[in-house]
Amino acid sequence: MEERTVNSKFIHRGRILTLRVDEVILPNGKRTAREIVEHPRAVAAVPILDGKVILVRQFRKPVEEAIYEIPAGKLEPGEEPHRCMERELEEEIGYRARKLEKLLSYYPSPGFSAEVIHIFSATDLEKGEQKLEKDEFLEPVTLQFEEALRMIEEGRIKDSKTIIGLLLTKNCNT
Numbered sequence: 001m002e003e004r005t006v007n008s009k010f011i012h013r014g015r016i017l018t019l020r021v022d023e024v025i026l027p028n029g030k031r032t033a034r035e036i037v038e039h040p041r042a043v044a045a046v047p048i049l050d051g052k053v054i055l056v057r058q059f060r061k062p063v064e065e066a067i068y069e070i071p072a073g074k075l076e077p078g079e080e081p082h083r084c085m086e087r088e089l090e091e092e093i094g095y096r097a098r099k100l101e102k103l104l105s106y107y108p109s110p111g112f113s114a115e116v117i118h119i120f121s122a123t124d125l126e127k128g129e130q131k132l133e134k135d136e137f138l139e140p141v142t143l144q145f146e147e148a149l150r151m152i153e154e155g156r157i158k159d160s161k162t163i164i165g166l167l168l169t170k171n172c173n174t
Helices: 081-093 145-153 160-172
Strands: 004-013 018-025 031-038 042-049 052-060 065-069 072-074 095-106 117-127 138-144
Touching: 042 081, 042 095, 042 160, 052 081, 052 145, 052 160, 065 160, 072 081, 081 095, 081 117, 081 138, 095 160, 117 160, 138 145, 145 160
Parallel strands: 042 117
Antiparallel strands: 004 018, 018 031, 042 052, 042 072, 052 065, 052 138, 095 117
16 A cells, blocks of 8 residues: 655745655556645644633635634744744743643645644643744634634634644543
């Protein structure tokens, strides 16, 4: 069931991702091309404060829409997921988590991307200082947890990491 790579051609190397085309030999011996997006891995967390969840609302150019998401970010080279999540929480929502627990890691789009997202729960929050990056424009939004779940059902939350994180948190707490 494995494919053997015989050649890789890099098409684009960007700040966030790299696109390459691999020539592979399939299990039946035939050759084909696979377009692959490389990504440095990412983290996301469900921050809970007094029974409420803090989401961020942010315009996402690929979908041309402002969407609701749990705080998230990409790992820097050599950075551990836990440390990255600590940094991203304060940057995006202005809180530090005294308790950060890894819930799971998953592949959001394994058909074309090597991205891995590590999802955490963030509890026992203490106020810090929001430190958005210069090209980051987002609004923290605090909601009752049940309202966030309703937003999933109503199709108002469409982001996969947010849906997975919220539903997993719900299941872990019931």
